[in-house]
Amino acid sequence: MRFAPWFAVAPALAILGGVAFVNRVEPLVLGMPLVLAWIVGWVAIGAGAMAVLYARDPANASDATKRDRGER
């Protein structure tokens, strides 16, 4: 998985960098101040991205279990 790290790097950068641009209370999103909603949204997107990565990463296939158990 060559692009695997981006699944985590992109949401992390979005949270850290994006806050500078959405540092406002209004408009409320889902009842939350914009800046808080931005963080919450990217946490959820990040979790989804990691779930996709988990499903697609060959390291998690059942025949990789042996290596996963620390047996060589």
Next chain:
Amino acid sequence: MNAALVVIAAAAAMTLALGLAGRSGQDMSFEQWAIAGRGFGGLMTFMLMAGETYTAFTFLDASGWAYGRGAPAYCLLASGAIACMFSYWLLPPIWRYAKQQRLISQPHFFSRKYASPGLGGLVALVGALALFPSIVLQLKGLGVIVSVATGGALGAGPAIWIGAATASVYVIVSGARGVAWNAAVKDCLIFAVVAFLGLYLPARYYGGLGDMFRAIDVAKPDFLAFKPSGSSVLWFQSTVTLTALGFFMWPQAFSAAFAARDARAFRRNAALLPLYQLIVLFAFFCGFAAIQQVPGLAGPEIDQALLRLSLKTFDPWFVGVIGAAGALTALTPAAFLILCVTTLLANDVLRGLYPDVAERKVALFARSLTPAIALFAVYFALWGGRTIAALLLMGYSFVTQLFPATACSLMRKNPMTKQGAAAGIVVGVAAVAYVTLTHSTFVSLMPFLPAQAADVNVGFAALILNALAAAVVSLATRAAKRAAPAPPRGAARPAR
């Protein structure tokens, strides 16, 4: 007798029973006791890791920060979630190495990776220095929760004594297994309680989340977003990054990871843990709801915001349920932390001093140390003064200093030597102590920087000095070794 007290007493009894039952037919070798014989599947690993990262802190401080500080609280949510996503790549190699080398504890990892028991001892010391105040904090939190929830029917002092006794009994008997069962129950309970409160309280007092935030924004402009200076966006970015780096550097995070049965558990958790982090969001809602309902809490009292509002809102028996959930979130991590400190001292300090000591004796030593550590923590929780508060502030920054050496040790060819790692950690820890005690900022340390730089979390200064010291000493020791006639193999390069 108070209804809340009855519920909390029942919860304490259940904790003890679950903790004792966790042993269930296992022969308790040291490996079994300390890390459950590396036998936990995905769900148990999740519970143990989630349980140890979300503690009384989640319950009290997250709501307290929202109540007293506003926007800065958001960084609690962001840093945990980011750290959990990156654990996809961090934890599997650590676990795999631990499995191959049959490691028990975090210092063990360092002493094997860098082929240096001395470095292991140093890491054990740093870990104990950071862990001990956390145990004290959990016990103090327990005291606050029980005394507030029962309206003073059971004081903080007796609650702390009972809690510490309960935790040490089941840690001695069942070790990590006892903790894991309690973590599972506690996680379900706390999630249900905090999610309910986080949705119910804003609806009841303001008519809804949006109305609540609008009311707060009118009363306290600037409270819900980051300020132009001080707790600014720059502060948020640097603090979140620094906290994320330190998130898995705690000794108990390594212990929880070692207890897993396979590495896949961590990759799955990398998707689940960030979602679980959203529990902090509900705690924020409780804290925000309390702002206009129980105004006037200041200083350390802000941590009581959630409980005070619950007292005002609900019948005593339901306050008891909230208090019981809170008490478990304090007690379970306290038990696991006690387990970690005793493992550290027995496995890394005792074995470091007497390498030939029998495993049976290490186990016995660890178990007999348990009540002593608990007593010590009770003493500081009840009578500890300034020192413990200062240590607590530094604990997180202390363990963050282990990050460079950990990251380098996972590279295929470790660029860091054992001397470099030790120098980096010592310099980093000293720098943390200095900047914390003198209240330095980047601008006071380096006056030539622009005033904005004062908002950058000063913890980065320690981490940069740490990395510099490690690099310089590593280069020097490498050069010295190349100059020496017959270089001893394996000292600089860890055994793979």
